[in-house]
Structure formats: C-alpha cells, structure tokens
C-alpha cells in the first residue's frame with residue numbers, strides 16, 4: 001500500500017524543487033507519500049511501523065446508502081466510505097494528512113468533514129464542503145496524538161450525524177502504543193426513525209425525535225446486531241484486546257462497559273494517559289476512549305452502554321466471543337442446591353448461552369404493499385421533506401398543504417423533474433436552498449406528485465405522464 005515519492009531532483013531541477021516545496025514544510029525534504037488503507041469496521045487498518053513523518057493520502061468517499069438498520073427495517077444512511085462508523089484513518093503524530101473527500105454524483109446532498117484532529121477553524125469543514133459529483137482536497141498536519149472523532153458538519157449538522165456521518169482518526173504517538181493481539185473499532189450512535197424499534201419497512205428520519213433526544217435506536221456500528229451472531233468480535237483467552245471506541249452521537253454520551261471484563265487500561269477521552277482497572281468508562285458525544293483488556297475465560301462478553309434500557313431496548317449491545325480452555329480457578333461453575341439439601345446439583349451453562357443479546361429474536365416485518373407514488377416518495381423525498389411531507393423549518397419547504405403544489409402543479413412537476421435552487425416562497429415563508437435533480441422517470445414524477453397531492457394536500461391527481469413528458473421536452 002505504500003508508495004514512496006521518488007526524490008525527483010535529477011529529473012528536472014526547478015519543477016521538482018517547486019513541487020517538493022509544495023509538498024513539504026519549509027526546510028524539510030519532501031515527505032514520503034503513503035496511501036491510507038481503508039478497511040470496514042470493526043477492523044482496524046494495520047499499526048504504523050514508520051519512524052518518521054509522511055504525507056498520508058486518504059480517499060474518503062461519501063456514500064448515501066439504503067440498508068437494514070434492523071432485520072426487516074431499512075434506513076437511508078449517509079456515510080463516510082459506505083460504512084457506519086466511517087472508515088478509520090490511522091496516521092502518526094507529525095504526519096500531514098491529505099484528505100480527498102469525494103461526494104458521489106448519485107448522492108442527494110452536499111457534505112463536508114470536521115476532524116477533531118485538525119488544528120484550525122471548523123476542523124476542516126469550511127475547506128471541504130462538496131456538492132454531489134465533486135471532490136475537495138484538504139490537508140492538515142496532525143499535531144496532537146490521540147483518538148479523534150470526525151463527522152459531517154453540514155447543516156442541519158445533527159441530522160447528518162444522526163444519519164451515520166461520523167468516524168474516527170487515530171493519531172498514533174511518535175512512540176507507538178504497545179502491540180496487542182487484537183484491535184477493534186466500535187462506535188456508538190443514535191438513530192431517530194419515524195416509527196418504533198424494529199418496525200418494518202423503510203424508516204424515515206424524525207427530526208422532532210432528534211431535537212427531543214429520544215432515539216428509536218442506540219447502536220454500535222450502525223445496525224442492530226452489527227456485533228452479534230457471526231459478526232461478533234472474537235478473541236482467544238489470554239489475548240490482549242484493544243478497542244478503539246467512540247461516540248458519534250449526535251446527542252447521547254455512552255457509559256461504555258463490557259459485561260464480564262475489566263479494562264486493564266483506559267486511555268480516557270482518547271488521550272495519551274491511561275487509568276488502570278476500570279469497569280465503565282464515560283465517553284461523551286464527539287469523544288472517544290481506547291480500552292484494553294485480556295479475556296481469560298471462554299464464553300461471551302457483552303459490550304453495552306450501561307444506561308441499560310439502551311442496550312436491551314434500543315440495540316446498544318454487542319458480543320465478543322472468547323475461545324479457550326475452562327479456567328475454574330478464575331471462574332467456577334455454579335453449584336446449585338436446595339437450601340438444607342445434602343447433594344449439590346451442578347448447572348452447566350454452555351458458552352454463549354448466557355448472552356442476553358439473543359433473548360429477543362428479531363421480528364421480521366413485511367413492508368406494507370405501497371402504491372408506486374408512495375414508494376417513490378419514501379425513497380426520494382422523505383429524506384428532506386420529511387415523513388409527513390411537513391418539511392423542515394427554514395431548510396426544506398413543506399409539500400403538505402403547499403400553496404405552490406395546489407395552485408401551480410405543473411411548476412411543482414417541473415421542480416421534481418429538474419430540481420431547483422434559489423429563493424422560493426411556500427405558504428408565505430421564504431426558503432433558499434438546493435433541491436437536486438433526482439433522475440426520476442416521467443411515470444415516477446407523475447406518480448409522486450399525484451401521491452403528494454392526494455395524500456397531503458387533500459386534492460386529486462394533478463398531472464399526467466404525458467404532461468410530464470411535454471415538460472421534459474421543453475427543458476431540452
């Protein structure tokens with residue numbers, strides 16, 4: 001993965017010298033260029049073995065992806081690199097990070113990135129705001145070692161984070177952390193979906209729930225059971241395990257605890273100093289901790305937010321399966337006997353049987369059969385105009401009871417067909433935003449507008465496919 005920038009002086013004097021000046025601080029030679037390996041959580045990119053600074057090129061692509069948030073329940077996630085949390089970046093103190101933030105043309109919204117490892121305004125956010133189909137290149141020097149959260153900081157910020165736009169960057173100290181046997185990457189975040197926990201179908205984002213800080217889900221790594229079943233973390237008894245743990249939020253702090261383990265070390269708040277022998281560590285929203293422990297007994301360890309209804313009723317639970325020989329000197333079998341009885345009865349739990357995460361089987365729901373207009377609406381419009389088409393104060397105009405749709409349906413069809421930018425007044429309220437073109441067929445445009453008109457404006461179908469076809473022809 002590593003590519004050293006060849007010292008280009010023999011190539012051509014002036015040009016190479018100029019280039020190397022751009023790439024390196026004054027006085028230093030050109031930094032070797034290293035490409036960041038990006039791996040999906042809960043895995044970590046490999047530890048750094050370099051002893052000197054480099055220019056680390058990170059290709060991070062924003063992807064808006066619809067996938068399961070819980071079995072049978074789907075959600076539109078906004079991600080850094082296609083995963084929640086976003087891909088881990090791993091650099092060394094003194095490195096210069098050259099971040100290429102790409103916003104896929106198929107995305108619907110502008111995004112940016114604020115890295116808590118940056119020294120400077122907005123953590124880089126003002127330098128990286130990109131519309132779909134564009135990329136920003138931004139570089140910064142990692143001055144302080146530590147484990148830092150990054151997140152999208154595009155308005156409404158809470159909404160971007162609540163949809164999954166957070167991850168972490170590990171800035172290793174010059175003298176690296178001691179070697180361990182296993183490293184994992186776990187982040188907690190809440191999700192505010194339109195209906196209840198594990199409700200079926202495509203779930204919209206609910207801004208009011210987010211404002212009230214009443215999440216439907218509190219999750220590790222972006223999905224219910226993301227760390228359970230065959231996706232549980234694993235370790236052998238006696239191995240040293242290190243978890244890079246962070247909280248994306250947007251709102252809740254975590255009382256991070258592992259049932260059945262004691263943290264030998266906690267680098268609180270992701271800093272350079274550690275405490276020993278910790279049971280539960282408090283991690284703030286937008287903060288982190290590095291925890292280390294050594295499982296010694298086979299069975300399941302359970303990762304939880306020890307605010308426990310979040311674990312058992314909202315999903316903040318994960319498993320680490322430990323293999324190895326029994327150690328009755330550390331952890332004996334329970335011996336059960338009737339009070340006053342003579343012969344004890346041994347009860348033998350098999351490893352993993354005690355894991356509460358399996359207590360409640362996932363309920364799969366069939367998505368209700370929806371007409372085409374409603375399907376187009378939930379897939380394409382809800383993300384901005386909201387579940388009941390009520391819009392979002394000052395940001396997205398309402399489609400429900402919209403005077404524009406009621407009085408000028410063909411204008412509405414034109415907007416849905418081609419998008420719109422600039423000042424617009426709906427029901428006497430001014431908005432000034434960008435609605436991207438959504439690449440819908442004539443049929444989809446007609447169906448979604450007729451659905452919105454019938455469902456949310458107490459009207460009738462207002463446009464035909466032929467009319468949309470004519471509008472499209474006029475645009476060309």
Ligand code: HEC
Pocket residue numbers: 108109376377380381382383384385395396397398399402404405412413415416420421422423424426431432433434435436438448449452
């Ligand atoms: C990425 C966010 C976004 C998405 C997705 C989106 N819109 Fe919009 N929409 C906007 C914004 C912002 C405006 C205001 C545009 C402006 O200020 O020029 C708007 C304006 C409108 C308007 C005119 C104003 C009104 O409230 O009546 C209609 C109609 C409309 N959108 C319909 C839709 C439909 C139907 C869909 C789904 C097929 C959709 N939009 C998807 C952001 C979005």
Ligand SMILES: [Cu+2]
Pocket residue numbers: 078110111112152153154160165
């Ligand atoms: Cu964003």
